[in-house]
Amino acid sequence: MPFDSTHPRDGLNDPEIADTLSRLHRDARRDRWVFARALPSIALGFLRGRSVFESAEPFLSDAYIPVSPELGRLMYQVARAAKARNIVEFGSSFGISAIYLAAAARENGGRFTGTEMLPHKFRIAESNLVSAGLKRWADIREGDALESLEPLDGPVDFVFLDGWKEMYIPILHLLEPKLADGAIIFADNIHSFRKTLKPFVDYVCDPRNSYETTVVPIGSGVSISTWREQSKEKPDCRY
Template identity: 40%
Template sequence: MNIYEINTTEHTLDILNNDAKKDFIRIGKGLVKSAFRPMQPIDFKHTYLPVSREQGQVMRQLIVENDCKTIVEFGTSFGISTIYLADAARQTSGKVVTTELLENKAEKATHNIEDAGLSDYVDVRIGDAMETLKHFDKPIDFLFLDGWKDLYLPLFKLLEPRFHKNTLIYADNMDMSGTHNYASYVLEKGNVYSTKSIHNGKAYLTKYL
């Protein structure tokens, strides 16, 4: 990896992170749409809902330090988190398989990943993650959960047979409703998983023992 590649990736992240600062306006519009019904992913089709820079950097460091090669992401959105994951995959000669329900977000993410110079390290799958990852058959080194919160546990269980000793699972937004079933599951299986709360409770980092 040369300086040009690093600069290209960081420049793209800077642009996207700055644009994501306007999310409070976009989120407000989404909440208005869901005022008289449950929230739906489509309500936030124009919203980044990104990880923070700190979270992205922590995940990148975890992947590199643990030499993770097969990386799976639930919830691409516009690709900010995917770029952090793919930058790490570039360093470990790995690959990111990421999935996004909304086609407009997946298309935008694909463009952003290309701008970051990381297309060779990412496989973007469009559609319901329970379908796009249903036949995933490779051992998973790192799993990032950041999609619809009610699906954390079902998706986790779907991919659980692909975990191995030292598989890392990073679950974001653990302070939001809908994640309690996932939290209960991993915390109650202390003989299988080591789980700790990080980023002041915003995320869980779990390791398969």
């Protein structure tokens, strides 16, 4: 894997990055109209015990559903502190989280690899990486992530899971042989997809699976796991 450490060191304060993120977070406010169109489905889902996001899922092909600036900055800072050089994302959407993670990869002299199933989102995400000045250190792979990530070289230092929730475990299983000791895994929407993601949370909270995990109340709930093959201590995974 080619790593390139020739870059400016302005981090998220880089004008191209800051301006692009500001524009995208502003544009993402239009998601409220997506949820407005989904209201009948959301109301029916409520009666059936489903979350807002689960009920609105069929309407989300044109929605940003972005990470918040708070979560984006947290991931950037954790990746920087961990000196993560090989950063992978499942579910890049329009590329907001990709910019935060690609900025960390650039600062660490590494590379970011994202994935996106929908062609129109893939094209826009790639364009947003160009606008942020990060394309040299990043790429997004179009199509089924199980196929596009299979040839990825390891070791992988940092993973962000934010695509289809049923795929969190299969994607994690695909990446496990490639994970570096101490690799960090962020997974979003733990609370908003509580039922769907319960098997995933149970998996990363089981010490027999070599993870140490906590779930934090940021946005719609985020799990943060560390991969340690020799871990024996049972983690506290209350959520």
